[in-house]
Amino acid sequence: MANYLSIEQVGVSFDTDRGPYVALRDVNLKVEKGEYISIIGHSGCGKSTLLNLVAGLLETTTGAILLEDKEVSEPGPERAVVFQNHSLLPWLSVYDNVKLAVDKVHGKTKSRAERRDWVLHNLALVGMSHAVDRKPGEISGGMKQRVGIARALAMEPKVLLLDEPFGALDALTRAQLQDKVMEIQARLGNTVIMITHDVDEAVLLSDRIVMMTNGPAATIGEILTIELPRPRNRLTLADNPTYVKARTAVMEFLYARHALNKVEAA
Numbered sequence: 001m002a003n004y005l006s007i008e009q010v011g012v013s014f015d016t017d018r019g020p021y022v023a024l025r026d027v028n029l030k031v032e033k034g035e036y037i038s039i040i041g042h043s044g045c046g047k048s049t050l051l052n053l054v055a056g057l058l059e060t061t062t063g064a065i066l067l068e069d070k071e072v073s074e075p076g077p078e079r080a081v082v083f084q085n086h087s088l089l090p091w092l093s094v095y096d097n098v099k100l101a102v103d104k105v106h107g108k109t110k111s112r113a114e115r116r117d118w119v120l121h122n123l124a125l126v127g128m129s130h131a132v133d134r135k136p137g138e139i140s141g142g143m144k145q146r147v148g149i150a151r152a153l154a155m156e157p158k159v160l161l162l163d164e165p166f167g168a169l170d171a172l173t174r175a176q177l178q179d180k181v182m183e184i185q186a187r188l189g190n191t192v193i194m195i196t197h198d199v200d201e202a203v204l205l206s207d208r209i210v211m212m213t214n215g216p217a218a219t220i221g222e223i224l225t226i227e228l229p230r231p232r233n234r235l236t237l238a239d240n241p242t243y244v245k246a247r248t249a250v251m252e253f254l255y256a257r258h259a260l261n262k263v264e265a266a
C-alpha cells in the first residue's frame with residue numbers, strides 16, 4: 001500500500017541571534033490512513049515544530065512531507081489543527097465558530113441547509129448540542145476544546161493534528177474528552193497525530209507512540225506499537241500487562257535513556 005502520510009528526511013533549522021539552531025534532523029515517519037500516532041518527548045525537543053510542518057505552518061529546511069504523494073507546502077483544510085489553547089473567536093457563538101470553518105471548506109459543495117446540518121452534526125459528535133448559542137466566554141475549557149475538535153472534524157481533514165489538546169484540562173475532563181476522541185476515531189477512522197506529555201494518554205489513545213530524543217537536532221528515537229485491542233477502557237487497562245509494559249517502555253525512554261540533565265531542565 002502506498003504511504004498515506006510520509007515524513008521524509010526532515011530537518012529544521014531556525015535562524016537566531018546566535019546563528020542557526022538545528023531543531024530537527026533526519027526525521028522519518030510513515031503514517032497509515034486511520035492510524036492514531038502520538039508524539040512524546042521532553043519540552044523543547046521539537047514536537048510542535050514537527051506538527052507545524054505537517055500542518056504546513058512551517059517549512060522544512062531539508063527533506064519533505066508528503067500527504068497522498070503530494071508535498072505539503074502550505075496550510076490546508078485537509079490537515080486541521082486543534083491547539084491546546086482553543087482558538088475560538090470570542091465574539092461568535094459556538095455554532096458560528098464551527099460554521100465559519102464549514103462555510104470556508106464546504107461553501108461551494110454543500111447547500112446552506114446542508115452546511116447548517118453539518119455544523120450541528122459535528123457539534124453533536126462532541127456532545128455540544130446543548131450549547132450551540134453560547135459564546136466561548138460562557139463555556140468551560142473542556143467545552144471549548146470540544147468545539148475546537150468539532151470545528152476541525154467539520155473540515156473533514158485527511159489528518160487531524162492535535163497539539164496537546166487536553167493539556168490545559170483537569171483530570172476528569174481530560175479523561176472524558178480522551179474517551180470522546182477515541183469514540184469519534186473509532187466511528188470515523190480519522191488519521192490523527194497528537195502531541196502529548198502524558199504517558200498514559202499516549203498509551204491509551206495511540207496505535208503507535210513516536211518518542212523523540214532531546215534537542216538540539218532532535219529526531220525520532222524509537223517508535224512503540226501499542227498492541228491493545230479497541231475499544232479501550234481505561235479502567236480495565238490499568239493493570240493489563242500489555243498496557244503496563246508499554247507505559248514502562250515510554251517512561252524508560254523518557255526518564256532513563258533520554259532524561260534531561262539538571263542543567264538542561266533548569
Ligand SMILES: Nc1ncnc2c1ncn2[C@@H]1O[C@H](COP(=O)(O)OP(=O)(O)OP(=O)(O)O)[C@@H](O)[C@H]1O
Pocket residue numbers: 014015016021023041042043044045046047048049050215
Ligand atoms: N521560530 C523559532 N526560532 C528559533 N527557535 C525556535 C523557533 N521555534 C522553535 N524553536 C526552538 O526549537 C526547539 C523546538 O521547539 P518546539 O516548540 O517544537 O518544542 P516542543 O517539543 O513542542 O516543546 P514543548 O513540549 O515545550 O511545547 C526549541 O528549542 C525551541 O526553542
